[in-house]
Amino acid sequence: MSEGTLYEHIHEKEGKKRSPLRLAQRLKIAAETAEALAFLHHDAGMQIIHSDVKTTKILLDENLTAKLSGFGASRLGLEDENQISTLVHGTVGYEDPEYLDSKSNTLTEKSDVYSFGVVLAELLTGLEPEKNLARFFVGLVEGGKLDTSLLEEIVEGHFVIARKAADLAKRCLKPKRKERPSMKEVAAELNRLVRAMGPHTSGGEEADISPSPKDIGNLVGSSASIASVWDTITSAE
Template sequence: MPMLVYEYVSNGTLYDHVHKRNGKGPLSLGLRLKIAVETAESLAYLHYSTSMQIVHRDVKATNILLDEKFTAKVSDFGASKLVPEDQDQLSTLVQGTMGYLDPEYLQSNTLTEKSDVYSFGVVLVELLTSRRALSFDKPEEERSLANVFVCAVEDGLLRHILDEEVVKDGHFETVEKVADLAKRCLSLKGRERPTMRDGKRAGRIANFFKAFRRPYDDGR
C-alpha cells in the first residue's frame, strides 16, 4: 500500500509562535529573519530548482513548521500547482487563504509564481508586526494586514505597527530593509513584485544582522 511518510516537526507552526498560541513564546528579531530567509529559499527551490515549476498557492504562517532549532519547513502542498515548462501562468479556480491571497490572482483567476511572492510578503509582515493577516473584529479598512502595513510604511508610521520584540532589538535600519522587501512583495501588480530569487536577498539582511546581534544562548 503506498504511504506518505512525513518528518515529525516538533515545534509547532510559525503562527503559534508569532501569535503566542499553545504556550509558545515570542520570537527574537534574529529568529524572525532566519525563518524569513529559510522560507524564501524553500519557495525559490519550488519555483526554480524542480523539473517543473511548482506554485505552492497557500503560503501562510500555519503552513510554515518549525523544528527544535527553529528551522522553517514549508508544508501542505494540497493546493499546489505544476506549471508546464512552456507556460508562466495558469488559468485556474482561485484557491488559498483570505488575507494571504494575491489580489491579482483573485480578480483574474490567473495563477503565477508572483502569487506565492504576495503571500510570502504577508508572512514577512506577520513576522514584523505579530498581527493576524485578516482581523474581522476591526473596522473594514483595518481588516487586511497587508493594506494596513503598506499604508503605514508609505505614511512613515512603520514603528507604530511593529511588534514590541522587534522594536526591543533596536536595529531599525535592518527592520526597514525587511519592510521595504515586504512592501515590494505586496504590490498589487504581480510584475512589480520581486521573484523568490530576489526574495532571497533577505538572506543578506539576516547575515548583516548576525554580524552584530548578541548570541542567543537558548537558541531563541
C-alpha cells in the same frame, strides 16, 4: 514538527506559552521559507507553485528551522496558465489580488510572492493575517508610521534592519505581479539582512544560512522530496 507552526509562535493563543521570536529568528525563518519557494519556482526541474503560502504552513523544528508544508493545493507552472486556475483559491488575507481580479483566475509564481509578503508583514507586526493586513501594512510603510507598529520587544533596537525587511515585504505586496520581486531576489535580500545582524542570528554564533543544494529539500516539508511534492500535485488533479 516539535515546535509547531510559525502561526503559533507569532499569534499567542491559549495553550503552550512560548518566548517571543527575536527579529533575527524571524528573519532567519523568513529566509529559509523564501529559499524553499525559490527552489520550487526556479530549481526543482519543473516549476511548482505552492499557491497557499501562509504561517500555518510553515513548520518549525527544535532548532526553529523552517519547513514549508501544505502542498495539497500546489500546481505546476505550465506554459498555459489557465491550467493553474479555478480550483485553487488560497486563503483570505494571503490571496494575490491579481488572481482575484483576473477574469481567467490564473496563478503564477508571483502569487506565492504576494502571499509571502503577508507572512513577512505578520512576522514584523504580530498582526493577524486578516483581509486588510496587506493594505494596512503598506500604508504604514508608505506613511512613515512603521516604527509604531513594529513589535518593540522583538526588534531590540534593530530598526534599520526591520525597516529594510518591511520595504521588501511592501515590494512583495505590489498589486501588479510584474512589479513584485522573484523569490530568488527575496531570499537573497533576506539572507543579507540576517548576515547583517551578525552574532545575533543564532544566539551568539554568526552563520551563513543560505542552504546548499543538498540541504534545500529539508526546507520543503518533513516528508517532501521533490518526488513526493510531484506525487501530491499530480494525485490532486
